[in-house]
Amino acid sequence: MKTKILNGTEYQQGIFNEIKTKIQEFNKKYNEVPGIAFIACVGHLPLMKYTIPLHENAAKQLGFKVKVETLPHTVDQEVFFALVEKLNMDKEIHAIVLLQPVPKHINALDVIEKINRDKEIEGFHPQNVIDTLIKGVFKTKYPMCLPVSLIELFKHFNVQIKAGQDLVFVADQDFITDPFRSLILRTSSSQVIPEGCAFSIINSDNKKIRDYCKKADFLFVLSEKPEFLSPEWLKPGVCIVDIYSNLVNEIPSKKDPNVLIPIIRGGVNTKSIMNIAGSIAPCPGGLMPVLMAVLLRNACTAFEFSHSIKSDNTKPHEIYA
Known part of the structure; x- marks a missing residue:
């Protein structure tokens, strides 16, 4: 029996090409590109020093405006909340991503709940989870x-x-x-x-x-x-x-x-x-x-929401169907 390799990198490239084209169109129409912020703790997980640049570089290469906010692994949860609020208010940031895992003393759900739902693109916001369970993953604001x-x-x-x-x-x-x-x-x-x-x-x-x-x-x-x-x-x-x-x-x-x-x-x-x-x-x-590609695709959807370039009847996933 020959084992088939499900190569996600191959599929990722197709989505990346779509995203890159989309961002170029945004820039021509609005003279603006989607802004994405990555929040990460450093010092508690060795892999994080690779996870951060992996996301940052991928987003930059596709044309996103990228902001990386790093916090020490000893950070107080209230500092997390303050940072999230700052990014919520930043009009140049359309998507906020909390890179996982966070240190044990930080409640990830509490932090994510503080993120403006319009900017929480992973689909982890409590209201999005409720919508996912009731309506299904493709009928939510941002598909998980x-x-x-x-x-x-x-x-x-x-x-x-x-x-x-x-x-x-x-x-x-x-x-x-x-x-x-x-x-x-x-x-x-x-x-x-x-x-x-x-x-x-x-x-x-x-x-x-x-x-x-x-x-x-x-x-x-x-x-x-x-x-x-x-x-x-x-x-x-x-x-x-x-x-x-x-x-x-x-x-x-x-x-x-x-x-x-x-x-x-x-x-x-x-x-x-x-x-x-x-x-x-x-x-x-x-x-x-594939996860990274879907994440960045959702970031494009967040930008579209912010500019109201879809009709009221259009679901986020339908933009890229």
């Missing part, structure tokens, strides 16, 4: 990035979830118990899974994890334990989505030894599951590139 990315990636590669299939989310304890992470996980899964499918969320430390994985037709992995999943646990033909990025090493660049290159791994060793799994969205290179 994670489920939309999954839906679009699967559609691009003609991967279909069918009634009667088993879907298993394997996640670390923190993804299950942390209010913010759990909210995203459960809301996203509710939008991706069709009726008639069995669905389970399993702790990655569960002693019966092999039994759950063995029955999975679709296996979604969110773990801070790099490459922990054993290929012996897999049902032949399973579709795997490896979601969470872990920094496992940093090596000097061949071009410039003073520049370090991050080595990223998910919870699955991609090589080990080849010819067992039917398909895999690997980490890196699978779902994450």
